[in-house]
Amino acid sequence: MTMTRRAFVGSVGMAACAAGLPLAGQSAASPLVKPPRLRPGDTVGLVNPATAAFETEPIEILTEAFEALGLRVKLGRHYYARHGYFAGRDAERASDLNACFRDPSVQLIYARGGWGSTRLLPLLDYDAIRANPKILLGYSDVTGILLGIHAQTGLVTLHGPAPDDHFAAEYLRRVAFDGELVTMKNPSTIDPEMTVQTEDRTQTITPGRARGRMLGGNLTLLTAVMGSDYVPDFRDSILFLEDVDEQVYRIDRMLTELKLAGILDTIAGFAFGRCTNCEPGSGFGSLTLEQVLAEHIGTLGVPAWRGSMIGHIDRQFTVPIGCEVEIDADAGTIRMLESAVV
Helix, strand or coil: CCCCHHHHHHHHHHHHHHCCCCCCCCCCCCCCECCCCCCCCCEEEEECCCECCCCCHHHHHHHHHHHCCCCEEEECCCCCCCECCECCCHHHHHHHHHHHHHCCCCCEEEECCCCCHHHHHHHCCHHHHHHCCCEEEECHHHHHHHHHHHHHHCECEEECCCCCCHHHHHHHHHHHHCCCCCEEECCCCCCCCCCCCCCCCCEEEECCEEEEEEEEEEHHHHHHCCCCCCCCCCCCCEEEEEEECCCHHHHHHHHHHHHHCCCHHHCCEEEEEEEECCCCCCCCCCCCHHHHHHHHCCCCCCCEEECCCCCCCCCCCCEEECCEEEEECCCCEEEECCCCCC
8 A cells, every 4th residue: 555645754753753753843852951140249141142222221120130139240242242133243133142151150030022033043053052051031031942942952041021120030040040840829819899719820721730840931032943953842741821912813723833844732730821912803703712722722732821920020930941840730830840040
């Protein structure tokens, strides 16, 4: 009996999974590398791998936020450079990031978002990063760098915001300073004017608990690097996603891409953060985000929930990419099973 091309390709994919091999477009998992924990007096390198910065007040606020944690601040050489909508040319932005990893006086690197970070992935010095592990913090557009560096070096990276509010500062302190095995759970505060909780709620998609390495970030940026060497091995992982300013059909399209790439069928669990300003389009008969997640995620048979405090919101968790965690989809919690730092 002759085998069709489609059947052959399918059989190869099944054989790869059975043999424990990464799917096409995913890098084999590197040995886990953990950065040293932060201590008061350490230095933060502020870099801008993406969109040009135009005003100085945001950097003043950012500096003061890190100083409030007892840290010093060092600004990247090209932070205020300009090339079109970028903070300098690709080589300049990459050089700031490489310089921070090579600089022994820097212990934490905070990367600003926008657009353009993924353009730097071929220009990063992964040998230097591997030889000088340190904390890399950021989210949104920085997802591409967080995942790419983890895929290439095994370095645990931190998906999270600058510590400019008490919530973010507390989680960064617990994860990066104290090395605590944090359980991340949304606040259960009830507004005095309400009889039930209406904010920061979670919603179970599929009940249950699961364990795996925490991998993910911004959905748009994850799909932007699909098929490259900068995608980690998602098998048996806990996939977490968030996004902003995307219509529901675009979320549907990107989740379809993850499905077709074989990622969704290999994960052990799923946590969806917030999709800020992700409303159905004005066209006839749009699906809701809840329906899209039910169709793509609810059919996987793995524990899953939505509403975790991850994304473009005022208060966010600091999530360690690459660390082993346990999720509880009924309680909406992420429990770290190992420290993100040494």
